[in-house]
Amino acid sequence: MTKLKLGPIEDDKSVKVTLELPATLHRDLAAYAEILGRGTRQAPADPVRLIVPMLERFIGTDRGFAKARRQRSGNDCER
Template sequence: MSALKISALEDDTPVKVTLDLPAGVHRDLVDYGKAISAANGGKAVEPGKLIPEMLRRFMASDRGFVRGRKRGGPA
């Protein structure tokens, strides 16, 4: 068999993380979920569903972090 383009799959099993948020940040997340609802005509999105996507987008937009990852190490 020839070499495969995909050699291994990353473990994408969800990891449960518990953290304490400042009350103001939680209120903002609730409001953000309501804003998504208003824009899309659906029900409000829970903060727990917003946080992973916000973190993913933040890290993807951090140029220093992305450059560091491309070099194979921490940012």
């Protein structure tokens, strides 16, 4: 089984955002959704539904972002 960074996609309320993706990125998302479906034994997810968990994972694992966010929060407390 292929080890992917994303697990099953949870259903959650959402905010509507419109965005354009390059065709190559959309093809990659579709391929990722297909592989994810095979790994979780579910039907392939809609590729668009992968965007949110991918962004959450990216932001959640970005140490530079976390550090900057902590520093910003610390500065806000000093005011």
